[in-house]
Amino acid sequence: MANPWQNSILVTDNITMQFGGLKAVSNLALNIAPRQIVGLIGPNGAGKTTAFNMITGVYKPTSGKITFDGNDITGLRPNQITELGIARTFQNIRLFSSMSVLENVLLSKHVRLKATPLEAILGLPRYTRARKRHIEECMDLLEQVQLADVAHEKATSLPYGKQRRLEIARALATQPKMILLDEPAAGMNPQESLELMEFIARIREQFGLTVLMIEHHMEVVMGICEHIVVLDHGETIAQGTPTEIQNNQQVIEAYLGAVDESA
Amino acid sequence: MDRQKIKTFLTLGLVLLSCLVLFWGEQYLGKFSTRVLNLAAIFVILGASMNLVLGFTGMFSLGHAGFMCVGAYVSAILTMSPESKEMIYFMEPIISPLDKIHWPVFPAILTAGLVAAFFGFLIGFPALRLRDDYLAIATLGFGEIIRIIVTNTISITNGSLGLKNIPPIKSLWVYWGFAIATIWILKQLINSSWGYAFKAIRDNEIAAEAMGIDIFKHKLMSFTIGAFFAGLAGALMGHLITSVDPTMFRFLFTFQILLIIVLGGLGSLTGSVIAGVLVTVMMEVLRFVEQPMNLFGLQIPGIPGMRMVIFALLLLVVILFYRQGLMGTREFNWDWVLDKVGVGRRKEKGVGVDG
Ligand SMILES: Nc1ncnc2c1ncn2[C@@H]1O[C@H](COP(=O)(O)OP(=O)(O)OP(=O)(O)O)[C@@H](O)[C@H]1O
Ligand SMILES: [Mg+2]
Numbered sequence: 001m002a003n004p005w006q007n008s009i010l011v012t013d014n015i016t017m018q019f020g021g022l023k024a025v026s027n028l029a030l031n032i033a034p035r036q037i038v039g040l041i042g043p044n045g046a047g048k049t050t051a052f053n054m055i056t057g058v059y060k061p062t063s064g065k066i067t068f069d070g071n072d073i074t075g076l077r078p079n080q081i082t083e084l085g086i087a088r089t090f091q092n093i094r095l096f097s098s099m100s101v102l103e104n105v106l107l108s109k110h111v112r113l114k115a116t117p118l119e120a121i122l123g124l125p126r127y128t129r130a131r132k133r134h135i136e137e138c139m140d141l142l143e144q145v146q147l148a149d150v151a152h153e154k155a156t157s158l159p160y161g162k163q164r165r166l167e168i169a170r171a172l173a174t175q176p177k178m179i180l181l182d183e184p185a186a187g188m189n190p191q192e193s194l195e196l197m198e199f200i201a202r203i204r205e206q207f208g209l210t211v212l213m214i215e216h217h218m219e220v221v222m223g224i225c226e227h228i229v230v231l232d233h234g235e236t237i238a239q240g241t242p243t244e245i246q247n248n249q250q251v252i253e254a255y256l257g258a259v260d261e262s263a
Numbered sequence: 264m265d266r267q268k269i270k271t272f273l274t275l276g277l278v279l280l281s282c283l284v285l286f287w288g289e290q291y292l293g294k295f296s297t298r299v300l301n302l303a304a305i306f307v308i309l310g311a312s313m314n315l316v317l318g319f320t321g322m323f324s325l326g327h328a329g330f331m332c333v334g335a336y337v338s339a340i341l342t343m344s345p346e347s348k349e350m351i352y353f354m355e356p357i358i359s360p361l362d363k364i365h366w367p368v369f370p371a372i373l374t375a376g377l378v379a380a381f382f383g384f385l386i387g388f389p390a391l392r393l394r395d396d397y398l399a400i401a402t403l404g405f406g407e408i409i410r411i412i413v414t415n416t417i418s419i420t421n422g423s424l425g426l427k428n429i430p431p432i433k434s435l436w437v438y439w440g441f442a443i444a445t446i447w448i449l450k451q452l453i454n455s456s457w458g459y460a461f462k463a464i465r466d467n468e469i470a471a472e473a474m475g476i477d478i479f480k481h482k483l484m485s486f487t488i489g490a491f492f493a494g495l496a497g498a499l500m501g502h503l504i505t506s507v508d509p510t511m512f513r514f515l516f517t518f519q520i521l522l523i524i525v526l527g528g529l530g531s532l533t534g535s536v537i538a539g540v541l542v543t544v545m546m547e548v549l550r551f552v553e554q555p556m557n558l559f560g561l562q563i564p565g566i567p568g569m570r571m572v573i574f575a576l577l578l579l580v581v582i583l584f585y586r587q588g589l590m591g592t593r594e595f596n597w598d599w600v601l602d603k604v605g606v607g608r609r610k611e612k613g614v615g616v617d618g
Contacts, residue, residue, distance in 0.1 A: 083475050095466075098592060
């Protein structure tokens with residue numbers, strides 16, 4: 001590899017996150033190609049969500065550098081990173097509870113408004129037209145993710161599986177190049193997980209997305225990820241294709257060890 | 264006739280009705296009732312604007328009285344005649360060019376709002392980076408600091424003596440005109456994309472930021488707008504009472520506005536309007552509890568501040584048993600009225616569309 005940046009959309013150059021005496025993530029080195037689906041797995045407390053939080057700007061890495069799409073994004077604010085094209089979902093669903101499904105998605109368009117608040121207050125055409133167009137775009141998107149029929153329902157009144165799908169839809173509405181999914185199949189039954197897998201594969205094709213996902217459901221991870229990174233106690237203990245990971249002794253031990261501890 | 268048309272007619276009808284009521288009030292209401300209603304208009308502005316900050320954006324700010332104080336002084340100094348300034352500032356003369364300034368009230372009231380907004384911007388800049396509970400303390404502190412500044416900049420504010428002979432405004436039209444304009448502007452703002460951004464920050468700050476929203480910028484915007492209207496209300500207060508002094512805008516004032524928005528419902532403009540009028544009228548009606556009373560032969564001396572005790576208890580009861588307040592987060596809308604009277608719906612209600 002002459003220049004690893006050339007073919008990568010996201011590169012984390014040995015990022016480390018230290019919380020007091022705890023190294024939640026140490027020297028994580030990801031190198032993700034565009035349109036790849038990458039899995040990030042590991043036992044509970046391995047540092048997966050922390051890795052997401054560093055990439056999306058919630059935490060500033062203690063050391064290391066993150067490059068996205070040719071930009072150094074280390075230490076940028078989350079909203080700046082979203083504008084550059086990384087969207088995410090949350091492990092514990094974070095929908096806007098006072099809003100409808102459509103309004104949740106519509107919020108992602110706020111930063112794209114060119115109008116001023118004054119134009120909005122006076123209801124001037126530059127604002128109302130843009131708003132109308134955004135509503136149409138969002139309805140289209142909801143159509144595509146099969147949530148159009150509940151567009152006017154309160155977001156938090158949806159069943160769990162749909163709430164997760166809505167979080168993904170809301171992230172998609174920011175028109176990202178890359179999406180980070182934190183345990184999208186959590187709490188889903190096998191049938192729903194399967195549908196979710198198909199859904200993720202479909203949006204990758206449709207929007208030309210790069211996907212980085214944390215997931216505990218091994219069927220899902222092994223089923224759609226092309227590359228897998230395994231964390232344990234913050235350390236990267238393995239990287240490779242699903243088959244390589246399944247046969248990796250260290251990975252098996254980490255997971256068995258985790259089972260032993262909790263048993 | 265379709266629903267949209269009916270709604271437009273109803274809105275026009277309501278505006279016309281308000282005008283008639285104001286016209287009637289102006290003609291036939293006594294001095295005292297007019298004054299109470301004008302005070303109610305001021306509290307409606309205060310409630311609605313503080314609700315924008317607390318109820319809609321979810322920032323626990325307690326600086327409203329401070330911004331009112333700024334507004335009241337600005338408008339008073341701008342509108343008082345040079346002669347009365349010369350008379351009133353006897354400890355230290357007022358500095359030039361303020362001594363010669365003699366503005367009409369309308370531009371002065373707007374300027375008062377703008378100056379208060381500027382203060383809001385200055386305070387908000389450091390304070391809004393703080394966590395919620397610290398924000399409350401910081402804004403509370405600001406209110407006190409403003410009072411101390413006002414007390415000590417004698418050549419501008421006349422210090423603890425305060426200002427008298429502020430040009431009076433008596434007309435219902437002015438106070439309610441400002442109140443209605445405030446409600447309309449805030450309603451438009453809250454139903455706009457910015458309003459949704461505020462609510463998103465209130466609902467879930469981390470998610471809002473992940474949706475690309477600049478939290479700090481939006482908080483500062485909401486806070487500054489809140490300060491603007493507080494300044495406006497403060498200015499109106501000065502013209503209603505025709506005198507201001509630093510002790511007028513103590514924390515108790517902010518507390519009363521807090522009561523209005525909690526009683527009306529955090530996150531409901533309609534609630535703030537209803538509770539604003541209700542609390543103001545009750546404040547007047549309950550005046551008797553501070554008078555000496557004869558209860559079944561038992562002599563009770565007048566207890567100043569008794570009304571606030573009653574209101575504090577009321578606030579406690581609302582928070583404990585009726586947290587939603589009168590309206591929760593609901594708003595008055597014609598759809599609800601039309602549904603009640605049984606006018607059928609043609610189209611699905613457009614959610615997220617302004618209006
Ligand atoms: N803000 C924080 N302050 C201190 N410690 C933290 C913080 N966030 C996470 N940690 C710690 O870092 C470690 C990794 O946490 P993280 O949430 O990244 O794990 P995870 O791999 O996502 O686990 P799970 O599968 O349970 O979601 C844990 O020990 C956690 O307690
Ligand atoms: Mg996690």
